[in-house]
Amino acid sequence: MIPAQLKDKVPPHNAEAEQASLGALLLDPDAVPHVLRYLRPEDYYVNANKYVFSAIVALFEKGQKADLITLADEMRAQGTLDNAGGPAYIAKLTDAVPSSANVEYYAQIVRDGSVRRSVIKLSADIRQKAHDDGIETSLLLDELQEHIFEISQDRQSVTYKSVKEIVPETMKLIEKLSKSTSQYTGVPAGYPDLDSMTSGFHDSELIIIGARPSVGKTAFALNVAAHMALREKASVGFFSLEMPDVQLMNRLLASEARINSEKVRSGLIKPSDIQSLMDAASRLYEAPLYIVDVPNIKLLDLRSLARRMKSERNIQVLFIDYLTLVTHENSDLPRWEQISSISRSLKALARELRIPVVALSQLKREAEGKQPSMADLRESGSIEQDADVIMFLHRDREIEKRMDERSPYIPTELIVAKQRNGPVGMVNLLFFPNFTRFESLDKQHSGH
Structure with a gap:
């Protein structure tokens, strides 16, 4: 009107x-x-x-x-x-x-x-x-x-540069990296074998972490996000589209304190664990970690809020748990086309904000029980094209069956199936389900 x-x-x-x-x-x-x-x-x-x-x-x-x-x-x-x-x-x-x-x-x-x-x-x-x-x-x-x-x-940034402009910019970046005390060029995830392979999560990258349900996608993403915020002092945004923020915090507290997550959730905490829980709460209280708890958020709203978080909190990494729960504005489109559009938008967002965007993704049912591949990414082949890095969490069910039931951990493979600017390969991790926590095999050198 x-x-x-x-x-x-x-x-x-x-x-x-x-x-x-x-x-x-x-x-x-x-x-x-x-x-x-x-x-x-x-x-x-x-x-x-x-x-x-x-x-x-x-x-x-x-x-x-x-x-x-x-x-x-x-x-x-x-x-x-x-x-x-x-x-x-x-x-x-x-x-x-x-x-x-x-x-x-x-x-x-x-x-x-x-x-x-x-x-x-x-x-x-x-x-x-x-x-x-x-x-x-x-x-x-x-x-x-x-x-x-x-x-x-709109159309304000569409231009080109001569190499005379790009060379000095590149040399400044190389000089900055050479003076850095960090051995990584991106934000480390806290798992040495993974960080050696990727050199951290880099600006403008779209990183996909895929797995079948109950393998630990959210737990792994939270572990990485907590490491970045607590130990790398990086400002981190975390969109939780499946789990309420309080439940998410319960998991973070259990993981940081190494206390059984079910006991934290139910409040049945042993007196001997109270101090560990309080120490973990104190560390997390000061962490630059910002959580968005909105189920089925619209793509438009996600991008808008991410820009605000970048402007107001200078977030350096953004996590989205998970990609297929983002709602597209045009619900009349076929689902695969919606996911393709969302994937492209997240890549564009990573480039626009100049931060790594990490999106979790469900794998197809056919991936159950076998080592996953990029063909198993659900509902869209364009994710494979848009992503700079694709990782899969995988458990060998045969090994899992042979594990002692009393074992506190489950061996888990983290497969780097695609890396646009680096090698691919596999990292062996241990998943501690009671703590909802992943650790490196060589825990002494792990950031977790």
Whole structure:
């Protein structure tokens, strides 16, 4: 609903700049790729100009240059020539500007008008939704923040760099790494064999941890997140979409204190364990670990909240437990297509925030009882393409059957099946189910 005082106002635009930008492109067709940094056909307010620019772009994509003849022919093929005013209007455009020298300036003016119209439309939409008591205020604010961010970022960062710019940046990074006291280039997970293989979790990476149910995905992710927050002093975000935050904290406390998690959950703690529990609680109380407890969170809300956490808490790693519980905005899409879109969005989020994003994933039922492979990732083959690192937790059921029932641990394999910038391989871990805790075989050198 648009306020009455605004209904009669013409939306922001500059018709002269629109015509000048098109006239300049006709004078200099080689300027099209430069203008495409700023503009798309929908950025033009006057329909005739929108039709003309669409045809110019279509010719550019075909490798042809726009002039009075080719442009009229293309618009005729698109069925827009008459609606735009015919060949006479195209000829008029070349008279609108003396040269193409200021074409990018004209394009920026057109873009400015488009942004202002987008803001007006967003304001009207949000105003209408704000009157709906059925929409939570927090969701309303998140949606507003998300759309403002999209408007501000749209086409602003699409550019290129020369190697003259990239070489100094790269040398600075190498110099920084050479002076670092850490042997790893990313945030260590706390398992020496894994960290030796990956050199830690790196910025802009999408890391997938897959397993069948009850193998310990959440426990492993929590162990890694706790190590990063407690021992690496990294700020960590953890989206728990399956487990309430209090239950998650029970697991963290049991793991840190090495106390039976069932006893922690039920409150049946031995007096001798109280001090260990208090010490663990004290350490976790100070940890820069931020938990989001929202079942079936929408992808839009997840991205919006992740940006807030980066801005407000400077999170350095983000965990999502787990990927297929994220809700896509378009529920009409096939499930595999929704998961593909979510996977791509998480990779884009990792690049945008320049942090590793770690997403847990269920494996297909067919993976039960056998060593998992990337083909076992559930509901989407695109996860395999989008991910920089893919790991699987796996237990050999035959070995598990032969284990003494009194054994406190279960041997577990962590398989690094894909690593875009490093080797693949396997790491042997021990899972202590009573403590919901994974430890390295060589516990003395483990960060856990």
